[in-house]
Amino acid sequence: MSTPSLGTAIVTGASSGIGKIYAERLAARGYDLLLVARRLDRLDALAAQIASSTGRKVATLQADLSQRAGVAAVENVLNEDPSVTLLVNNAGISLETSVLNTSPEMIERLIAVNTLAPTLLASAAAKAFVARDKGAIINIASVLAYIPELIDGMYSGTKAHLVNLTLGLAPHLANTNVRVQAVLPGATRTEIWDTMGMDPDVALPGQVMDTAELVDAALVGFDRGEVITIPPLHDESQFQALEAARAAMAPNLSTDTAAPRYRA
Numbered sequence: 001m002s003t004p005s006l007g008t009a010i011v012t013g014a015s016s017g018i019g020k021i022y023a024e025r026l027a028a029r030g031y032d033l034l035l036v037a038r039r040l041d042r043l044d045a046l047a048a049q050i051a052s053s054t055g056r057k058v059a060t061l062q063a064d065l066s067q068r069a070g071v072a073a074v075e076n077v078l079n080e081d082p083s084v085t086l087l088v089n090n091a092g093i094s095l096e097t098s099v100l101n102t103s104p105e106m107i108e109r110l111i112a113v114n115t116l117a118p119t120l121l122a123s124a125a126a127k128a129f130v131a132r133d134k135g136a137i138i139n140i141a142s143v144l145a146y147i148p149e150l151i152d153g154m155y156s157g158t159k160a161h162l163v164n165l166t167l168g169l170a171p172h173l174a175n176t177n178v179r180v181q182a183v184l185p186g187a188t189r190t191e192i193w194d195t196m197g198m199d200p201d202v203a204l205p206g207q208v209m210d211t212a213e214l215v216d217a218a219l220v221g222f223d224r225g226e227v228i229t230i231p232p233l234h235d236e237s238q239f240q241a242l243e244a245a246r247a248a249m250a251p252n253l254s255t256d257t258a259a260p261r262y263r264a
Contacts (some may be wrong), residue, residue, distance in 0.1 A: 007085030
């Protein structure tokens with residue numbers, strides 16, 4: 001017999017990888033689910049598996065988040081279904097090559113899926129959850145947000161946007177019962193490597209985290225109320241130093257004169 005529901009969690013990009021593990025873990029915690037992705041056959045198979053093993057209600061929604069209609073379908077659920085209490089903005093794509101060799105169409109798709117869709121969904125969720133005074137948003141970003149030089153800057157830029165979106169939302173939600181978290185995975189064992197045509201263990205030996213390890217750690221951070229969670233970072237003081245430096249610099253970033261070093 002299943003336990004009382006914690007509400008419905010919407011998980012985008014749920015057909016594989018990080019999204020799939022989030023769906024399994026959230027159902028085990030007591031959430032009903034709405035699984036969103038383009039591949040309906042895989043969504044339905046996962047939904048049946050989770051419903052059978054947990055007794056939770058699991059629905060599916062086929063949606064292409066590179067298209068406005070697909071995003072609108074998820075927005076509609078957020079706006080109209082009061083049972084929704086959690087949004088996991090997980091759907092994302094990568095580039096197969098660098099900016100020098102990427103088509104305009106692929107750049108548009110990258111920004112649509114990785115930036116526009118999660119921003120619109122986070123906005124819809126935040127408004128709905130604040131009105132109900134209950135809910136949470138989890139944005140799946142990347143450690144590449146902090147190291148854009150390591151790989152193509154366009155992909156890392158989309159993930160930096162999610163970090164900024166999360167940090168910008170957090171103060172507005174501070175006096176509500178709505179929370180927001182950004183999760184920054186490092187290299188993780190998902191199908192994205194197949195898309196790039198790379199073997200992660202060859203490309204980054206000893207640096208690739210299993211997906212379940214990543215999600216379980218991220219949920220620990222969620223339970224602790226973290227706004228930024230970086231599961232692979234062992235020395236937390238490094239992140240704390242970065243945040244302290246950022247806070248110290250902030251009051252000095254806008255003045256009415258140029259710095260002396262820029263004077264002719």
